[in-house]
Amino acid sequence: MVDIFKSAIDAAFGAGSTARITNNIGFGGGVLGVGSGGVKSDFTGQIVDVGNIRLRVGNQIAEGGYALVFIAYDVKTNKEYALKRLYAADDSAKKAIAQEITFLQKLNGDQHIVPYIAAASNQDTTLRRTEYLLVTEYCAGGRLYERVVHRSKPLEVEQVIQIFYQICRAVKHMHEQEPPIIHRDLKVENCLLTSAGFIQLCDFGSATTKVYLPDETWTVKKRDYVEDEMTKVTTPMYRAPEMLDTYNNHPINEQVDIWALGCLLYYLCFINHPFEDSAKLRILNAKYTIPANNTRYTVLHDLIRTLLQIDPRQRPTIHTLVENIEDLAIGNDVGLNEPLLFLFNPNETFSSTSPSNPAAAAAAPGGGGNAPTIPPRAAPAGGSTSSFSAGVSSYIPSSIKGINTSGKSWMKNILDTSSKVITEGVQQVKQTLATNVPTTSTAGTSPGSGHHFEVDLSYIST
Known part of the structure; x- marks a missing residue:
């Protein structure tokens, strides 16, 4: 079997770059270390060029919905990556996946967002679905959930503050975009740890920039539609009241992430969820209980209550929340810039491509261990520019080409736009691409194939 994947943009890799998957018979663990975890599948052992x-x-290391996640290794350096394999059977699913990739590109460069590397897609004519490959950095420290739930003793309040602050910094980066990017599926399971001991937020499949403003003009049908959509893209225990019932006419915007952060903070403190049973009435009325006689986290009780306000307009913005945590840290002598080494075992090691222990990773230049600094406080600014944007801006091509070859129909979505283009707005991306990419039969041919290049811009998200 040979499947060809076409990178959506050839810019950084040279025109005509393709992604290829081939069988690799006889693949085993050994130096690649795949025997250390995960599950083998029919995809295990194949070579992928993206x-x-x-x-x-x-091996497959995670799955959910229509996506599978594999660990993958650079064949030259043995560096680890996370490879997400997604399937889309209709236009709606294709648009959702394209949007997830767009958000990852736009957010790239922030220390607490999992770094985007590349993406490609292929139309499977046999099964009538589109297959996508999404490559990101691999977080060798695993999920925060396992690190917290399997601890022999509760986290200290200082440790909870450190963890929560890093998660909030990721959300702050999202909400500072223009328009704000709303994650909508914040939970402890979507927080990963690098080998250096820093949190990175992942899984942007539910993210959106769409805001709903219910009012008395909304029909029952419209309310039912929105509530149904919220059910599809969120996790019940973390769902905000305004997502469950639109009849209060509360705005559904980035403040849903603040509610989820309240649930997450509660979990970090008590290793239990405030709405464990996901009961709708309890969520709508914010009926939860802070464990009686708890004194370990007294300093955080009021913060939890502030975040879990029924009316989203009563919750703090992410900017206010981050400032409150910084003030709290100063008052409790908490170092917010430190890696979360307390989550690792003292003698824990990672693969041969990672530093031998988290402390070494944190100190390694360029190894993800550079501690984030608390920036000077300023008014929120949208569309912050990352170092990644500067790194790729000079490689934007004058034209972008899709390809048809070997009798296969290729997905021609734009999946790998540079961050510089993204920050100028999706509409501008459309205009730029439409100007530079011929979409008629005169556009050119694939070398040796006789098939025409073309690009379909219909799935660029707005």
């Missing part, structure tokens, strides 16, 4: 990276697919 953009300019050639990867050997390891």
Whole structure:
């Protein structure tokens, strides 16, 4: 079997770059380390070229919905990556996946967002679905959930503050975009740890920039539609009241993430969820209980109550929340810039491509261990520019080409736009691409194939 994947933009890799998957019979663990965890599948052992990276697919390490996640290894350096394999059977699913990739690109460069590497897609004519590959950095420290739930003793209040602050910094980066990006599925399971001991937020499949403003003109049908959509893209225990019932006419916006952060903070403190049973009435009325006689986290009780306000307009913005945590840290002598080494075992090691222990990773230059600094407080500014944007801006091509070859129909969505283009707005991306990319039969041909290049811009998200 040979499947060809086409990178949506050839810019950083040179025109005509393709992604190829081939069987690799006889693949085993050994130096690649895939035997250390995960589950083997029919995808395990294949070689994947996405953009300019050639990867050997390891074991499946996660799954959910229509996506599977594999660990993958650079065949030259043995560096680990996370390879997400997604399937879309209709236009709505294609648009959702394209939007997830767009958000990852736009957010790239923030220390607390999992770094985007590349993406590609292929139309499977046999099963009538589109297959996508999304490559991101691999967080060797695993999920925060496992690190917290399997501890032999509760977290200290200082440790909870440190963890929560890093998560809030990721959300702050999202909400500072223009328009704000709303995660909508914040939970402890979507927080990963790098080998250096820093939190990185992942899974932007539910993210959106769409805001709903219910009012008395909304029909029952419209309310039912929105509530149904919220059910599809959120996790019940973390769902905000305004998502469950639109009849209060509360705005559904980025403040849903603040509610989820309240649930997350509660979990970090008590290793239990405030709405464990996901009961609608309890969520609508914010009926939860802070454990009686708890004194360990007294300093955080009021913050939890502030975040879990029924009316989203009564919750703090992410900017206010971050400032409150910084003030709290100063008052309790908490170092917010430190890696979360207390979550690791003293002698814990990672793969041969990672530093031998978290402390070494934190100190390694360029190894993800540079501690984030608390920036000077200023008014929120949208569309912050990351170092990644500067790194790729000079490689934006004058034209972008999709490709048809070997009798296969290729997905021609734009999946790998540079961050510089993204920050200028999706509409501008459309205009730029439409100007530079011919979409008629005169556009050119794939070398040796006789098939025409073309690009379909219909799935660029707005």
